[in-house]
Amino acid sequence: MPDTHPQFEALKAHATQTGYLLSSAALLEWDQQTKLPSSGGQYRSEQITYLAKLIHERETDSQLGDLLHELSESQDVLGAAPASDIATTVRELKRKYERQVKVPSDLAQALAGASSKGQQIWVSARHENDFSLFQPALEQIINLKQQQADAIGFDDCRYDALLEEYEPGGSTREVNSVFDDLSAELVPLLEQLKGCGQQVDSSVLHRVFSIATQEAFVKQASAKIGFDYKRGRLDTTHHPFCTEIGPDDCRITTRYNETFFSSAFFGTLHEAGHGMYEQGLRGDWYGLPPGQYCSLGIHESQSRLWENLVGRSEDFWKYFFPMAQDAFSDALSDVTVDHFHRAINEITPSLIRVEADEVTYNLHIIIRFELERSLIDGDLAVGDLPEAWNEKYQRALGITPPDDASGVLQDVHWSAGLIGYFPTYSLGNLYASQFFDAANTQIGGLGELFAKGDFTPLKTWLNENIHQRGKCLPPKELCKEITGEELSHKSLIKHLKSKIVRTYGPTA
């Protein structure tokens, strides 16, 4: 199909214009987190709400629907390969359009309102350390999410309709199956580690690391692995994130802790991994499915890959540790690279997801996945959630939260109506490990390259195999095509076992 096909050009123009509004809204939100004067919040919400309204109007515009309908039945699209740019554009925009129009506008508005109010109530409930304050808001959100799932429709279970938002083509059954496999390996692995009696001394990470030096060091490291600062920037926020405000404008954030090295360093590598995905997308298809990220799971695979598979590897620190010692000579001059490497890989069951290590992190996710699925299916009442949460933590991690703030109230997601989102974090870990294995096989000797400070071959491989594919393939097919394997727990478990042996010795 020639690019001059008028209906396809009209479709692209429509999506491109929506993209101007989406990216403007992204700037309003980035600025709110990073630069907005303290009194500016009220009006900023109004600006964002108004832009969201304009975006929703465009995304549910019946002219868009007509265009998509006609194009999807045209020979040009029917005859194109499913992974072609044209078929992908029409299929994915149609998928999104149909999801949007299936939800009645009063339900969409009720959801937006409940999510906005829910987050505010969550903030105070967490501050008061009292789940009961949040319970009515969460009940309303669960109820509305159930209605949303019913409006969208599903084959197997309601949760499918919600998961689909973040992981197109994913199914609850498949996620459940791979998470069961993962859990069946992780829980005994953790038991075994507890029993082995070996300890890691991570106190060196809690020495004094001047924030100005950290800022320079994390910027240097993220640039070295491939985050392009001519097309992006790094700022400080309370909650780190990555956002894109244009094809050449990807912004990441981090937070600094003067007495904990890992917080800013690994946080920045993580966000830089997200950022390098955004920077690796096809700019000429910006705002259109061939130039958009595949799924949240694949997005997370990129952040986890750089944070953990690369950034916590021994070879990475062969290159970076001498620089770290130069930069932080007071804190690190008496530390060996071996000691440092074991410290950054310490494994300890803990209560807070965002502080968890590579092994226990997935258990935090599996708990949330099981709980939110039961809430949506109606098998678990919101009032019984804290008890169910605590039981699951005791069973999986051997610890029980002493209160709601360090338990069921720790994450913002549910209060914001994000249900079906949590599993994408562990899907990211699984994909990351599989992708890394494939890259290592295909490129050969990644570790040796890292030890020399050469991250370009890996970045190029990710650019070509993942980033430039956009949404042309659904996540499962992308995985199959580039790794030759289905999504599975095996690669990640192999990686974690080897990490444990390296960190805790062969008896662990």
Place this chain on the structure above:
Amino acid sequence: MPDTHPQFEALKAHATQTGYLLSSAALLEWDQQTKLPSSGGQYRSEQITYLAKLIHERETDSQLGDLLHELSESQDVLGAAPASDIATTVRELKRKYERQVKVPSDLAQALAGASSKGQQIWVSARHENDFSLFQPALEQIINLKQQQADAIGFDDCRYDALLEEYEPGGSTREVNSVFDDLSAELVPLLEQLKGCGQQVDSSVLHRVFSIATQEAFVKQASAKIGFDYKRGRLDTTHHPFCTEIGPDDCRITTRYNETFFSSAFFGTLHEAGHGMYEQGLRGDWYGLPPGQYCSLGIHESQSRLWENLVGRSEDFWKYFFPMAQDAFSDALSDVTVDHFHRAINEITPSLIRVEADEVTYNLHIIIRFELERSLIDGDLAVGDLPEAWNEKYQRALGITPPDDASGVLQDVHWSAGLIGYFPTYSLGNLYASQFFDAANTQIGGLGELFAKGDFTPLKTWLNENIHQRGKCLPPKELCKEITGEELSHKSLIKHLKSKIVRTYGPTA
């Protein structure tokens, strides 16, 4: 008229929503000057152009026209006082709407395109120091501005139609008259000063002032005079400016020169003066005429008042000089406050407007006003502009620019289609002086208050008399009402004469 009048509420809602787009566009522009990654410019232009299109569609929306027509003929509006909120809202929105719809959309587009292209051509012409490269672009701009003036219509001369955009109710004839009076005083004043043989030693301002210390000092000073950093911020840009992104979000910028004190300090006071005007507007009428600035001339009066009438006064430095000596002890410990005060008030004819002193600045403006008026009237051909420029500089300031870059090519305005804008700078100086006199009379002893670091009474006076009036009165009437006098050169000339005597001694 009750606030619940449905048509008036609809009008307010329409303007408020347009305000969300205008303020979002302002953020895109602020970010472009301050934070945008170096490669992000192309997409940023597209975002801004798209928002400008949406804004233009809203501002020329025929439903808006109908609403304004009905309201302006309703008894509720006809019976209201002209300066009331309702009459002001309808009158000013109607004035703007009618100006916009009178310009055919192909002319509006041609102007936007010529201005955008014109600025780019101007940048390279200035870089090449060659007016002839810019001449064809300027010819096109002048031609289009003539067409725009003709489309809008005027009573007396074409220039009126353009001036009206920036100075509602202003007339070329009146501006001309007051500028003639001003010029008739300034030129001999400058001659006399040259003849008196007195010199000011301003070398102390060119010592080393560390930029980090300047940043802290200008922030402290601008906060002290009343710029509210909870509702604003200060950043660094190449060209200083002030923009508002919401009722509680006013952003100013400055630039630092390590070996020139005045650049950042007086630049920040100037922008803080603009910012305090924005911060003093009525937030409950944000985006609506009663909550918008009166005119560019009045806006400039606020920046000039704080920069010159306050910031270059002797009493101001009685308070701030000890702090400046503390902050910049290497540079200022051997300098007396009297020496410093004379240095910051040095008067020297120079070629560049933005570097000019208080006396000569207005001559730079009058030259531009006379030239652009002749261009628009068709009395001066663009090709003859450089020669006319140089002649006027020789006559008024006694110096001739050695080249185009330091002459006719120095300002961006004409290349951006801003014609009728220059006079507002000197109108600002005239209003500033008249307002300051009135405030000093009404409050009493402003100088003594400044010497104690008390700027609140002046700020409150400006808030109540000027800022909170929004667009309820046109600039000339506002001046008459709060000063009891018509716009005139007298107050400014009195101020400048006294400044000259204070700086150069009684023989000057």
